[in-house]
Amino acid sequence: MKHLFFCFILLSSQLCVGAEYISEQDFISQSFTNSPTMKSIWLKGDRQEVAKEMLGHRYPALRLRYWMDGTKSAWIMNEIGKEKPITIGVTIEGDKIERVSILAYRESRGGEIRHPFFTEQFVGAGLKPNADLANPVDGIAGATLSVRAVTNISRFALYLSESTASEFAIGQVSH
Amino acid sequence: MLFRRERHPKNSQLVRKTHRITGVIVAAMLLIVSSTGIILNHAEDIDLDGYVPGFLAGIYFSPSDQVNGYVANEHYFFVLSEELYVDSTRVRYCGSDLGGVARFEYGYQILCDGSILWLDMDLNVVDWLTEAAGLPGQLQSIVSFKDDVLVSDGDKTYLVDIEVPAFKVVDVSPPKSGTIQIPAEVLMEESVSWHKLILDFHSGRVFGTVGKYASDLLALAFILMAITGLMIWTRRI
Numbered sequence: 001m002k003h004l005f006f007c008f009i010l011l012s013s014q015l016c017v018g019a020e021y022i023s024e025q026d027f028i029s030q031s032f033t034n035s036p037t038m039k040s041i042w043l044k045g046d047r048q049e050v051a052k053e054m055l056g057h058r059y060p061a062l063r064l065r066y067w068m069d070g071t072k073s074a075w076i077m078n079e080i081g082k083e084k085p086i087t088i089g090v091t092i093e094g095d096k097i098e099r100v101s102i103l104a105y106r107e108s109r110g111g112e113i114r115h116p117f118f119t120e121q122f123v124g125a126g127l128k129p130n131a132d133l134a135n136p137v138d139g140i141a142g143a144t145l146s147v148r149a150v151t152n153i154s155r156f157a158l159y160l161s162e163s164t165a166s167e168f169a170i171g172q173v174s175h
Numbered sequence: 176m177l178f179r180r181e182r183h184p185k186n187s188q189l190v191r192k193t194h195r196i197t198g199v200i201v202a203a204m205l206l207i208v209s210s211t212g213i214i215l216n217h218a219e220d221i222d223l224d225g226y227v228p229g230f231l232a233g234i235y236f237s238p239s240d241q242v243n244g245y246v247a248n249e250h251y252f253f254v255l256s257e258e259l260y261v262d263s264t265r266v267r268y269c270g271s272d273l274g275g276v277a278r279f280e281y282g283y284q285i286l287c288d289g290s291i292l293w294l295d296m297d298l299n300v301v302d303w304l305t306e307a308a309g310l311p312g313q314l315q316s317i318v319s320f321k322d323d324v325l326v327s328d329g330d331k332t333y334l335v336d337i338e339v340p341a342f343k344v345v346d347v348s349p350p351k352s353g354t355i356q357i358p359a360e361v362l363m364e365e366s367v368s369w370h371k372l373i374l375d376f377h378s379g380r381v382f383g384t385v386g387k388y389a390s391d392l393l394a395l396a397f398i399l400m401a402i403t404g405l406m407i408w409t410r411r412i
Binding site (some may be wrong): 023024025027038040060061062064065067076084106 | 257308
């Protein structure tokens with residue numbers, strides 16, 4: 001009976017896939033002390049070229065919503081790991097990552113990327129001149145593509161954050 | 176040597192006849208198996224990722240296969256394997272819940288997995304609105320209403336301004352948008368790759384269960400031919 005119970009628990013844990021871990025609303029509200037402003041950024045021309053370099057493909061939308069309060073911004077993007085999109089939230093303070101969260105994971109394997117031991121590696125990371133993350137990110141066996149997806153989205157979010165900040169600086173905000 | 180000991184004209188004739196008839200029967204199948212085998216052997220060098228024409232893909236579908244979706248501006252919108260398709264083109268992940276499609280001035284708004292997906296007239300994804308962007312929760316339907324788009328959660332109806340975005344409660348009960356059965360030819364397009372078709376021809380599975388057992392019979396025929404051929408050869412030596 002004990003063995004049966006153990007097998008049931010084990011099987012249940014294996015079948016718990018395709019989960020939403022945190023809602024987008026909760027991610028936004030947890031990322032800001034004050035109520036942020038929702039903005040949007042057009043992803044055309046150079047930005048799509050950068051997306052191609054960082055993600056390996058064009059970002060699959062022409063416009064992206066993000067949330068901002070002062071120098072802090074929050075970005076929610078979907079990126080395919082192996083077959084299904086992973087919903088990833090990235091909060092950026094200034095030019096450094098403050099928080100990375102996996103909001104929804106739909107692949108059958110590799111869901112370990114949601115755990116803090118992985119996502120905390122991104123905290124404090126900025127973009128190096130060669131567009132790599134300044135922080136080294138350790139991979140997870142069996143979740144290589146998911147790790148890559150989170151890393152690439154973090155880089156792209158940093159790029160977009162810098163891009164919007166520079167637009168603000170020269171007064172050419174396009175939203 | 177084994178067969179020389181009991182040489183018998185009648186037996187010899189039977190063996191030759193069996194060998195000949197079996198050879199004729201399996202010849203056509205052998206051509207298919209051999210040619211598809213050569214192609215599969217070089218699959219990496221040949222681009223087999225393209226899709227077969229709809230009439231060939233049709234052999235994989237039965238009349239009982241039925242997918243429901245929506246039609247707007249002569250485009251078919253439907254979900255297969257949690258992916259949203261417009262006509263035969265995969266657009267993006269949609270989960271299992273396609274709530275409807277509304278055409279508006281700047282394209283289409285699609286209620287997909289509780290979110291609104293905005294496609295422009297060229298069917299490019301413009302935007303993706305979720306509850307974090309202010310979208311009301313538990314939405315069940317979306318419809319075009321005059322020049323506007325309405326969404327409903329079954330209790331309240333909201334007028335959508337997707338640009339802001341804003342969702343204003345209105346005192347209108349939106350008409351239900353009914354689903355339609357997606358025509359088989361739309362489903363068939365871009366659904367079967369050349370690699371799959373050739374592999375299934377090679378294995379016989381393209382003909383379903385019958386093909387599977389026909390492949391078994393073919394294999395048995397090869398064995399029979401090998402035995403009868405060996406018998407003929409040994410008698411001649």
